[in-house]
Amino acid sequence: MITVSDLRKVYQQGSKDVVALDGVSLEVPTGKIHGIVGHSGAGKSTLVRCLTLLDQPTSGTVAVNGQELTNVSSNELRNARRRIGMVFQHANLFDSRTTEQNVAYPLELVGTPKDQVAAKVAELLELVGLTQFAKAYPSQLSGGQRQRVGIARALTTDPDVLLCDEPTSALDPKTTDEILELVKELRDRLNITVLIITHEMHVVKQACDSVSLLERGKIVETGSIEQVITNATGNLASTLLPLPGDAPRAEGSGPVLDLLYTGQQATEPVISSVARQFNTDVNVLAGSVEQLGEQQYAHLRLQLNADADLDAIVNHLTSNGIAVTVKGAK
Amino acid sequence: MDFFTPTVLKAMGTATVETLEMVVISGVITIVIGLVLGILLHVTGKGGLTPIRWMNVVLSGIIINITRSIPFAILMVSLIPFSALVVGTSIGPIAASVSLTIGTIPFFARLVETALRDVSSGKVDAALVMGSTKMQTIRKVLVPEAMPGIIAAVTTTVVTLIGYSAMAGLVGGGGLGRMAYTYGYTRYNMPIMITTIIVIVIMVQLVQIVGDLIARKVDHR
Known part of the structure; x- marks a missing residue:
């Protein structure tokens, strides 16, 4: 030590x-x-x-x-x-x-x-x-x-x-x-x-x-x-698990979310569950999923529909142990 | 070939031995003292193992730089009384060795310092991190790592000494310098003059070849 x-x-x-x-x-x-x-x-x-x-x-x-x-x-x-x-x-x-x-x-x-x-x-x-x-x-x-x-x-x-x-x-x-x-x-x-x-x-x-x-x-x-x-506010998360290339800027007007998650969540169908539960479309702008040691890690950038219930979706994701940052809302 | 009377041949042999005597005596002393001085210069210098400013200034600025700025011919003449004091006589190869040694030590010390400076500071750091004392770092890392450079410095110094010894011959040192002067200059005996040149050239070449051989042997870089 x-x-x-x-x-x-x-x-x-x-x-x-x-x-x-x-x-x-x-x-x-x-x-x-x-x-x-x-x-x-x-x-x-x-x-x-x-x-x-x-x-x-x-x-x-x-x-x-x-x-x-x-x-x-x-x-x-x-x-x-x-x-x-x-x-x-x-x-x-x-x-x-x-x-x-x-x-x-x-x-x-x-x-x-x-x-x-x-x-x-x-x-x-x-x-x-x-x-x-x-x-x-x-x-x-x-x-x-x-x-x-x-x-x-x-x-x-x-x-x-x-x-x-x-x-x-x-x-x-x-x-x-x-x-x-x-x-x-x-x-x-x-x-x-x-x-x-x-x-x-x-x-x-x-x-x-x-x-x-x-x-x-x-x-x-x-x-x-x-x-x-999984610390969305830190600097290390995005440098350790960067999005590939220049992640494209969102074209629509919907909010953009950055998701960081690990372990079990990484293997669960996060996106489709959001789409189904909140009856909205989810567009994956960029993402990277990596196996580091025993663990699997994912970093995704999503865009939601402009009329999606942002707060509820963020709450849903957070309660599933996913770190979320809202990038370009509205 | 009637220039080479038995007398001349005998004088030539004596002169060669005298030159070798001067070079070996002053060479050995120069290498021993100059090595210590070169190490001191390096380790007391800025960024060295034990920076000691005043000591570095005294060694480098005062002793070495002043001695090196005096032309050897003048230094030699001015040291004649000192030689007499040290070895009891002011003529002969032994007396000449005193001024030869004093004249070449600063030169050799500088070359050693340069060779030591070429050892990367990372190696010194590594030695210290592994728990070496400063003395161990010098003996086991600095000097062995600088050895190819030090050998080259020895070669250059010995070649310089051969040259200086010829000059010393003119003021009582004897040797091949004296030979060339008495026979070649005052009697204008060209063949003897040329022979002394040939002997000196052979000496220098031998030193260079042996030096390069040893340098290559110790260089594992």
Whole structure:
């Protein structure tokens, strides 16, 4: 479990103070994968540097399994850091070392006996499926393989938390999915807590149990995937489940509704039930239905007849657990 | 071929040995001190591992930049009393090594600093995040990752030293520089002059070839 409370980071830029993190609080339970999304400049990089204490936060705390990492001496800090394994966007492997030497690095630092190192490295390479590349140098590996080495190296110290900073942003779509699958598999096998910082919604959809949206140094929205997707007023719903292309503007004069729903509702004939019950026509302007993890999610844009009883229909939909926003009424 | 009397051949051999002596002595000391200085320059610099402003200003601005702005011929002459103080004599290859070392350390230190700067900050971050001390980061990450650049810097420095050693020969250092001067310039003995040039060219080529070979061996980028 990782707990971040009220993390603030203020940089001095000339005589001006720049607030990069403005009170970020977050808790990820053990064994869960949490995504943090945000545009560039939202404070993602600063957050990563503060979580690993590469930068000292101005105030606030970071704790792993209840043990605080902030406010410790530099000696304790080095040990504390070993409880968070970090995966970088460009893997940041050491080019002068082979795969196995890269993975062994964290153990080398604390003078672990050679046979123990060899056993641990073999186990980790097996875990990420790179046993046959043990003697290869990073330059001889593909981007995806390099990232696998990076993940193995991050796991060498048996950390409680795996912090991934844009782990797939430099990879092609197929490799991205392979790496995300690996992360999920590792989570299942090691029951490790994973925090993924990314700007790619695809990563959130593919791997995360929950997600937070970071904007101007603040978390403006957070929750499980189901919660944020069915939150019609949030920003994450429409970015996670966007309508295809430019959803056409309504031509008629009837009200336009955006529907967000999940699970059972997604499999029920919502539209025809509205049409039947309220004796009106329903026109589907755009829609997307996706399976994320175990759940099915739908985002539909509907247009009703101008004379339809809008309030009653909205009430009916809401009582069925569907999040509704009225777009262009009348 | 009657220029190459036994005396001349013997002088040529001695001169070659003297040149090698100067290059090896000053080379080894330059590499050891220059490497430390280059690392200090890098880690105390802005954005380095331990930025220490005053130290960086002293090292970079005062020591290195001033030493490097003095032309080597002048530096060498001005250091003659100092050499006498350090090694007890102002002539011979050992005395010349003192000024050669002082003249090349700043040059080598700058090259090392540049090589270290080429190591991406992401690798340093990775090392720190995994719990490395600053010393471990320098020894196990910064220097090994910069090794191809450092080897190239050593090669360039040794080649420069061969050139400087010829100059040092003129003010009492001996070696091939002295040989070329006495036989080639004062006696206008062209064949001997050309022979010294050939010996020096071979030396430089050997250093370059060996240097490139080692650089390629340690470069896994």
